[in-house]
Amino acid sequence: MVSIDCLAALDYLLWLRTGRRAADHLGVSQPTISRNTRHCTELFNIRVVKKGGEWEVLGNHALLDAERRVHQRYRWDHHAPLRLDGHDWMADNLQGFQPSGWIKGNVDYRDHTRPLALIKGGIIDAWLCSDPDRPEDPGLTAWQLSRSRIDLVVRHGHPLLELGDHLSLDNLGHYPLMPLPEGAPAALEQGLRSAGLASSWDRAATIGPSPRPGQVATEDLTMAIASPLTGPLQASDMVRLPISLPLEQADLLVVRSEFAHHPRTASLIEQLLAHLRTVAAGLEGITVFDQALLCTPGATPAATAAAGAR
Amino acid sequence: MVELEILEALDGLQWLRSGEEVARRFGISQPTVSRSCRKALDTFELTMERIDGEWELVGDATFLQLEREVHQMARWLGHRPLRLEATYWSAPSLNQVLPHDYLLGLSNIVGVKRNFQLLRERIVDFWIAGLPDLPTDNEPELTAVVLSRMPVFFTCAPDHPLASQEQLTYDDIAAYPTLALRQGDYPEVEQALKAIGLWSDGSRMTRYRRDRWEGRAESELVIGYGTPLSLQVAGGNLVQLPLQLPFESGEALVFRKEFALHPRVKELLEHLSTWLQQLATEIPEIKVTLQQPVSFTYAQTE
Numbered sequence: 001m002v003s004i005d006c007l008a009a010l011d012y013l014l015w016l017r018t019g020r021r022a023a024d025h026l027g028v029s030q031p032t033i034s035r036n037t038r039h040c041t042e043l044f045n046i047r048v049v050k051k052g053g054e055w056e057v058l059g060n061h062a063l064l065d066a067e068r069r070v071h072q073r074y075r076w077d078h079h080a081p082l083r084l085d086g087h088d089w090m091a092d093n094l095q096g097f098q099p100s101g102w103i104k105g106n107v108d109y110r111d112h113t114r115p116l117a118l119i120k121g122g123i124i125d126a127w128l129c130s131d132p133d134r135p136e137d138p139g140l141t142a143w144q145l146s147r148s149r150i151d152l153v154v155r156h157g158h159p160l161l162e163l164g165d166h167l168s169l170d171n172l173g174h175y176p177l178m179p180l181p182e183g184a185p186a187a188l189e190q191g192l193r194s195a196g197l198a199s200s201w202d203r204a205a206t207i208g209p210s211p212r213p214g215q216v217a218t219e220d221l222t223m224a225i226a227s228p229l230t231g232p233l234q235a236s237d238m239v240r241l242p243i244s245l246p247l248e249q250a251d252l253l254v255v256r257s258e259f260a261h262h263p264r265t266a267s268l269i270e271q272l273l274a275h276l277r278t279v280a281a282g283l284e285g286i287t288v289f290d291q292a293l294l295c296t297p298g299a300t301p302a303a304t305a306a307a308g309a310r
Numbered sequence: 311m312v313e314l315e316i317l318e319a320l321d322g323l324q325w326l327r328s329g330e331e332v333a334r335r336f337g338i339s340q341p342t343v344s345r346s347c348r349k350a351l352d353t354f355e356l357t358m359e360r361i362d363g364e365w366e367l368v369g370d371a372t373f374l375q376l377e378r379e380v381h382q383m384a385r386w387l388g389h390r391p392l393r394l395e396a397t398y399w400s401a402p403s404l405n406q407v408l409p410h411d412y413l414l415g416l417s418n419i420v421g422v423k424r425n426f427q428l429l430r431e432r433i434v435d436f437w438i439a440g441l442p443d444l445p446t447d448n449e450p451e452l453t454a455v456v457l458s459r460m461p462v463f464f465t466c467a468p469d470h471p472l473a474s475q476e477q478l479t480y481d482d483i484a485a486y487p488t489l490a491l492r493q494g495d496y497p498e499v500e501q502a503l504k505a506i507g508l509w510s511d512g513s514r515m516t517r518y519r520r521d522r523w524e525g526r527a528e529s530e531l532v533i534g535y536g537t538p539l540s541l542q543v544a545g546g547n548l549v550q551l552p553l554q555l556p557f558e559s560g561e562a563l564v565f566r567k568e569f570a571l572h573p574r575v576k577e578l579l580e581h582l583s584t585w586l587q588q589l590a591t592e593i594p595e596i597k598v599t600l601q602q603p604v605s606f607t608y609a610q611t612e
Contacts (some may be wrong), residue, residue, distance in 0.1 A: 001311075001312075001313065001314060001377075001380055001381065001384060002311075002313065003311065003312070003313075062383070062387075063383055063384055063387060063389075066379070066380045066383055067311075067380045069376075070311060070373065070376045070377050070379075070380055071311065073373070074311060074373055
């Protein structure tokens with residue numbers, strides 16, 4: 001119903017949030033983005049409004065969705081650029097990563113609702129996230145690329161560090177845990193709780209009152225979650241607690257199931273694995289797989305990870 | 311991937327065969343038809359060849375077919391008229407009652423195959439088919455609602471030796487050449503007639519032409535077939551013989567199963583019912599099987 005370029009303008013806007021980024025990524029002018037977007041909204045009789053920082057499509061968009069499916073299939077099969085985005089967790093790891101045949105988005109999502117809607121709707125083609133946060137959706141397929149330890153990190157001088165080798169999981173419950181990003185790793189949070197962590201803690205309680213003179217600020221006592229690859233540990237003055245948690249995380253590539261075995265998915269996986277191997281070189285507690293593992297729906301991440309270890 | 315009016319030109323040519331008819335039906339100029347058609351072919355990396363008078367696509371039509379599905383959805387949502395093909399005997403009166411958001415084709419396609427193909431490929435949305443040839447198990451995507459029934463009888467020219475007989479048997483008829491079409495055009499009709507030794511004199515006709523059907527019965531002493539409706543439309547001076555064929559004809563609405571519960575099917579069935587009731591008052595042999603208000607089951611052909 002519309003040309004490839006015309007629908008791409010609308011989709012890039014919905015995906016990348018601003019006309020400017022859409023124009024930059026598509027290599028066209030902003031007026032072209034806005035003209036094509038208007039053509040799409042008129043033709044498909046929809047409206048797009050920005051809500052909470054993201055564009056939302058209002059009206060009956062069944063016809064638009066149907067047309068988009070055809071365009072998506074077309075770009076996969078005709079070597080046109082595909083669209084990749086990832087969770088905020090991945091942002092540091094993906095810096096400088098520019099897979100051929102793919103366009104990388106903002107990689108700044110803190111929750112999963114939006115990116116999942118984008119990938120299910122065919123607005124983006126691949127989504128990088130971490131287990132235990134794999135989408136349980138029969139229309140989506142996840143490939144596991146790596147597995148890594150989950151660490152707790154604290155500021156230098158934190159009382160827990162003084163315990164040294166005597167540190168046990170029981171000690172951790174007394175200290176606040178930095179809230180997880182809104183909407184993010186629900187499964188991760190659950191895992192932490194079932195590990196006895198933050199059992200008496202809830203998000204609101206972590207924002208304590210300002211310290212009086214002589215008291216230690218709550219934020220100085222707060223523990224945070226990190227993986228060997230994630231930013232907080234590398235970039236800040238924080239240090240890893242010498243304790244191992246009964247939890248693991250995995251990097252996942254999610255695509256719509258019809259593209260799970262497409263050669264272009266295989267090519268992206270290959271490029272991602274090579275990149276992750278470079279990033280992980282010399283780091284402990286992370287394993288980048290030789291070959292990505294197809295995640296079986298319903299299986300626990302641990303089971304998948306165990307399969308990967310074999 | 312292409313605008314509605316671009317694919318309309320390509321689909322229009324497949325359906326109506328000539329740029330002139332496409333231009334007339336879709337209200338565009340002939341140069342626009344050919345320009346749009348070329349653009350559609352380029353986009354989908356296809357070429358088109360005329361085989362037996364029909365335009366056939368050459369190449370991998372996967373994406374064209376995916377896009378046709380979207381455009382069909384757009385038509386059903388009201389962005390464009392729905393496309394309807396009919397029989398040559400039903401089209402003239404049908405055209406007078408059809409709502410403006412329906413486009414009636416030339417209604418001259420001979421044989422079930424091309425009509426099924428147009429429905430299957432989503433070029434046409436509805437086909438008013440003639441009984442008894444309806445979609446079989448070979449067309450699992452299609453369904454039919456029987457609308458009316460009417461008898462089929464033999465016809466001949468007024469000066470034919472059989473014209474004066476008061477009583478006839480199939481053997482009497484079989485002594486003369488009887489009109490036939492290409493093998494497989496109407497499998498049910500063909501089988502029924504062959505079983506009584508008829509269907510012998512083939513006419514190679516892919517689109518209905520009166521001179522090659524009723525015309526031949528008039529001028530060549532060939533025995534033809536007709537219904538009250540076909541004789542009214544194209545009978546000329548053909549004589550109706552006092553012998554009926556061993557099956558009934560009538561009208562049926564054929565469409566893709568996925569639309570069975572769509573409100574627009576119900577809406578069209580109501581129009582068709584009104585139209586047939588009207589015809590039945592003029593031609594009492596027509597029995598309307600679809601009563602108003604419409605309450606039917608789709609089990610009829612399943």
